[in-house]
Amino acid sequence: MKKITEDIYYAGVNDHQVDLFEGQFAVPNGMAYNSYVIMDEKIAVMDTVDVNFGEEWLANVAEILGDRKPDYLVVQHMEPDHSANITKFVEAYPEAKVVGNAKTFQMIENFFGLNLADKQEVVTNNGTLSLGSHELTFVFAPMVHWPEVMVTYDSKDKILFSADAFGKFGALDVEEDWACEARRYYFGIVGKYGAQVQALLKKAVTLDIEKICPLHGPILTENLGYYLDLYQTWSSYGVETEGVMIAYASVYGNTKKAAELLGEELKANGCPRVVVADLAREDMAECIEDAFRHGKLVLATITYNGGVFPFMQTFIDGLKERNFQNRTIGIIENGSWAPVAAKNIKSMMEGCKNLTWTETAVTIKSGVKEETKAQIKALADELWSK
Structure with missing residues (x-):
């Protein structure tokens, strides 16, 4: 059980079965599908993982929860490598609510035929959700790199849950240079949407961020300016290296x-x-x-x-x-x-x-x-x- 802060835990998984991410990008060092649990008066689980790791992920979540039950599942991004286990979560925790925006719930029905009318918590841009000492603010990030994407800011621990932004290829149990695989990931998957990433960065600089928790790759905790500067260069189509x-x-x-x-x-x-x-x-x-x-x-x-x-x-x-x-x-x-x-x-x-x-x-x-x-x-x- 990995602690990120005093009451935020990592619940994700490493995938060494995958050879091609999104059916096209070679990933010799696998992939990480990240999920997080915020333990407070109310408990929020941040995203699920790929369909092949549903049982492992639910076991990770259960270990963190102990004898408690989650109140919310926050869905930041609907790509199946993050959303595939929504149905399993709802079955395991029928009293929990699913948090997303209007586009999120349209996609949930499209992907899974799942009508969550009695379980959904629909949020708006800059809307908030209080868990107790943690207050989550949802910032919409359309086309970074799907239309329903949103990121989440936790004001207590000053964490940005960044969805696919600041992610990289590679499982977390393999050590490798961040920039190389983050760059290949960015330009392969997000590169078309530089203007939308720029818009998100403008919102991000107004927040006091001490950690970035993406849906792929390591949690970023030190020298955040380095990562933000690279994203600024990449998304503005600037020159990184002469x-x-x-x-x-x-x-x-x-x-x-x-x-x-x-x-x-x-x-x-x-x-x-x-x-x-x-x-x-x-x-x-x-x-x-x-x-x-x-x-x-x-x-x-x-x-x-x-x-x-x-x-x-x-x-x-x-x-x-x-x-x-x-x-x-x-x-x-x-x-x-x-x-x-x-x-x-x-x-x-x-x-x-x-x-x-x-x-x-x-x-x-x-x-x-x-x-x-x-x-x-x-x-x-x-x-x-x-």
Whole structure:
């Protein structure tokens, strides 16, 4: 039984069965589904967990409760990895009320066919719920990253229960760097909704927060400014790390060679960080994360069926879907008889805001030759001058 404060406990579970989170994101270190119990004159359970861990979660809750019964189940987010055990909770504790907003209860009926008319406590934005010494304030956070999402502030212990915000991939029994997997999680899942995250951050800075309790990942208790600053950068599509990412798609190795040569030239020019990624072989979510992390991006691809190579197409689609913007972009195109990748890339990215295209463009006709190397050096000099 893990205590977070004198009367707030952790009731969540670790999942090492899952291989793909949301059916697409590789999670080699598993996932945590977090749930919390606030013990007061009245007791509130904060969210449930994934369907595969219902019994384990209910056992955790029962251990914390002892001989008491919960008064409330607060549902902050209706994705099934957090809401799947609402029915089991209601069956186990029929006298408890379920707390959510109007959209929450619509989704509960949609997902589970569960009509909670006699058990529901419908809250409004900035509405409150008193448990005794703990007063909970519910702050709506629509589209971070579903429309019903709300976060909860406990004024007694100065805790923000942040729903999916400030979450990360990885189970809690595995030690790993927070920022790497939180960044991949953010841009993979929440990245499209920067404006909505910005709105939530503006509300958060008005609160006196000492701990952040997300629905995934560790409880954040120290140096909260670090996490808030990262979220500010990510949600405003700012540059986190000065450097250049080179994303390439190559068939016979010539485009790969050009990408690696550019990387070497950039390092020789003193570029502080250079990332070279093979889009066909590396995790696409990691590649998208790196594109958003750095201020400059180079797209290197062959011309394929009059367009670009499929992995490059997928990569660009992923960037556009997440509102990629505020970056400098260079292009390396390859085509044996009709190189048109550069034209296609620019057309594909027309909807992205505040992109600056390099004046230097590299065109390879099959193999890398001396004139190609000269173009690559010129591109490196434009991207990062000595």
